[in-house]
Amino acid sequence: MVVILDGREASAQLLGELKGRVEALKARGVVPSLALILVGEDEGSRRYVRMKARRCKKVGVEATIHHLPEASTEEVVSLVERLGGDPSIHGVMVQLPLPEGVDEDRALAALPPEKDVDGLTNETLGRLLRGERCYPPAGVGAILVLLERYDVGYEDKHWVVVGLSDIVGKPLAALLMSRGISVTCVAPDHPRLGDYTRMGEVLVVDVGRKWAVTAEMVRPGAVVVDNGNNYEEGKVYGDVDFEAVRGVASAITPVPGGVGPMLIANLIKNTVEAAEASA
Amino acid sequence: MVVILDGREASAQLLGELKGRVEALKARGVVPSLALILVGEDEGSRRYVRMKARRCKKVGVEATIHHLPEASTEEVVSLVERLGGDPSIHGVMVQLPLPEGVDEDRALAALPPEKDVDGLTNETLGRLLRGERCYPPAGVGAILVLLERYDVGYEDKHWVVVGLSDIVGKPLAALLMSRGISVTCVAPDHPRLGDYTRMGEVLVVDVGRKWAVTAEMVRPGAVVVDNGNNYEEGKVYGDVDFEAVRGVASAITPVPGGVGPMLIANLIKNTVEAAEASA
Numbered sequence: 001m002v003v004i005l006d007g008r009e010a011s012a013q014l015l016g017e018l019k020g021r022v023e024a025l026k027a028r029g030v031v032p033s034l035a036l037i038l039v040g041e042d043e044g045s046r047r048y049v050r051m052k053a054r055r056c057k058k059v060g061v062e063a064t065i066h067h068l069p070e071a072s073t074e075e076v077v078s079l080v081e082r083l084g085g086d087p088s089i090h091g092v093m094v095q096l097p098l099p100e101g102v103d104e105d106r107a108l109a110a111l112p113p114e115k116d117v118d119g120l121t122n123e124t125l126g127r128l129l130r131g132e133r134c135y136p137p138a139g140v141g142a143i144l145v146l147l148e149r150y151d152v153g154y155e156d157k158h159w160v161v162v163g164l165s166d167i168v169g170k171p172l173a174a175l176l177m178s179r180g181i182s183v184t185c186v187a188p189d190h191p192r193l194g195d196y197t198r199m200g201e202v203l204v205v206d207v208g209r210k211w212a213v214t215a216e217m218v219r220p221g222a223v224v225v226d227n228g229n230n231y232e233e234g235k236v237y238g239d240v241d242f243e244a245v246r247g248v249a250s251a252i253t254p255v256p257g258g259v260g261p262m263l264i265a266n267l268i269k270n271t272v273e274a275a276e277a278s279a
Numbered sequence: 280m281v282v283i284l285d286g287r288e289a290s291a292q293l294l295g296e297l298k299g300r301v302e303a304l305k306a307r308g309v310v311p312s313l314a315l316i317l318v319g320e321d322e323g324s325r326r327y328v329r330m331k332a333r334r335c336k337k338v339g340v341e342a343t344i345h346h347l348p349e350a351s352t353e354e355v356v357s358l359v360e361r362l363g364g365d366p367s368i369h370g371v372m373v374q375l376p377l378p379e380g381v382d383e384d385r386a387l388a389a390l391p392p393e394k395d396v397d398g399l400t401n402e403t404l405g406r407l408l409r410g411e412r413c414y415p416p417a418g419v420g421a422i423l424v425l426l427e428r429y430d431v432g433y434e435d436k437h438w439v440v441v442g443l444s445d446i447v448g449k450p451l452a453a454l455l456m457s458r459g460i461s462v463t464c465v466a467p468d469h470p471r472l473g474d475y476t477r478m479g480e481v482l483v484v485d486v487g488r489k490w491a492v493t494a495e496m497v498r499p500g501a502v503v504v505d506n507g508n509n510y511e512e513g514k515v516y517g518d519v520d521f522e523a524v525r526g527v528a529s530a531i532t533p534v535p536g537g538v539g540p541m542l543i544a545n546l547i548k549n550t551v552e553a554a555e556a557s558a
Contacts, residue, residue, distance in 0.1 A: 105411075121405070122401070122402050122404075122405025122406055122409065122411075123388075123401050123402060123405060124405070125401075125404065125405035125408045125409065126400065126401025126402060126403070126404035126405040126408075127401055129404045129405075129408065129445070129449050129450065129453060130401065130404065130445050130449075131445075132384075132401075158475075164456050164457075164459055166408070166409050166410075169456070170408050170409075170453065170456045170457065171408065173452065173456060173464070174408060174449065174453060177443050177448070177449045177452060177464050178443075178449065180443055180466045181466075182463070182464060182465035182466055182469055182475065183463070183464055184461070184462070184463040184464075185452070185456050185461060185462055185463075186461035187459045187460075187461060190461055196437075196461065199478075
């Protein structure tokens, strides 16, 4: 029987546990606090940032949106520095992408690694690769937290990651390597893609194409993680042909309702951990 | 016929070319300059730093050894900062390991990425993973420069890297991923190691055990890179059983005389490139 890795269920459970940890912190006089930096007027980003703030508040984490409708690189850098240096704030997140003309590298470089709860900076990526303390990028944390919740025992498995993005594929591989886990990373347009995907005892697909991975590309018994979000006529589809692959896999994430719901839960978890580390 | 990837020959050739580039820089009034920081009294490190300085001078690159026989973290950080801020110096290298009590992370964090010609900092590793401009760690640069010299056409091949060290395996995988090259990284103690090594069209071995990779573990026609340096009764042996594997591979590095000689040549190449970038 295939296990459905239900991100809605797992994130609700995780948020419930975090509530308890937040109360314990508050009893010690620490209010876990996240600063969300929003630059420009992109409607999607605004909505997403507001959603993050609402979810924080639900578990008792203080969330403040710092909105700069228009800003130079210097103004963004100095806001990041100010929040980075404020001891009452435990996590700082810069909503990406930044508007054209604002230097993302410089803005992120100003963020101290111990407050980089969304895992956005080069320093964090370097630490990830070295196996030093850091918060992995949200997309990576979301996948790992989901698999840990379902206890699929991924550490002794061979991972295959399809898709080499800066926010999922590459940092996920870096984290696995730093834990001594063997991993194959392959570009989605590889001419012998199926030969590689069939090696995966855990298969992570981040391709951006509806149903790019079919049943015959999956190793029987594999754990399949679908990071796709492909919109077609108002419906969302994964990168994996869920109905076919569920017959082959031992566990699989649905889309929607798999990795997606874990993203914000993971951000809040990191903020709580940063507050615990500071307390 | 197997091609022997001769690092002595390739590094001599590279250094010859660098001489010309150094002369061109000097004609424009720029003297490429490397600062070598040595902390403590380790005899091996002292010898290695002196060797680096001598090789620099041979091609006209100025090399200054800054030796602190004893130093606190603060003293090392302030030396790194001073050299990092000096516009007449193009590359800064901190000889590792630092003596106990000196915080390596803090010392390296003070090094500006554009002068990190030995690829030591977390910022560099993050850039490597993202595919941004940086100098890869010496061990990675040495391998790539050697393969490029022999034009083995590695970009469309599947790479397998055995060994997950901070200075070779992990950053090499990061660089390959950032170029869209598919790569499998596997720990040397993996129970099915041979299954993975046989996948490698390019196989890089960095294990630290004499002849850990035998002929039956190598895919016929593979390019084999041996990063081993195992001393036994005054002789040095690779991680690959060279005599047996040369009958299977299409190209192979010898030990000694393979990757080793490329390390210093690559450091000097990076220093010259840093000088060119600043000029």
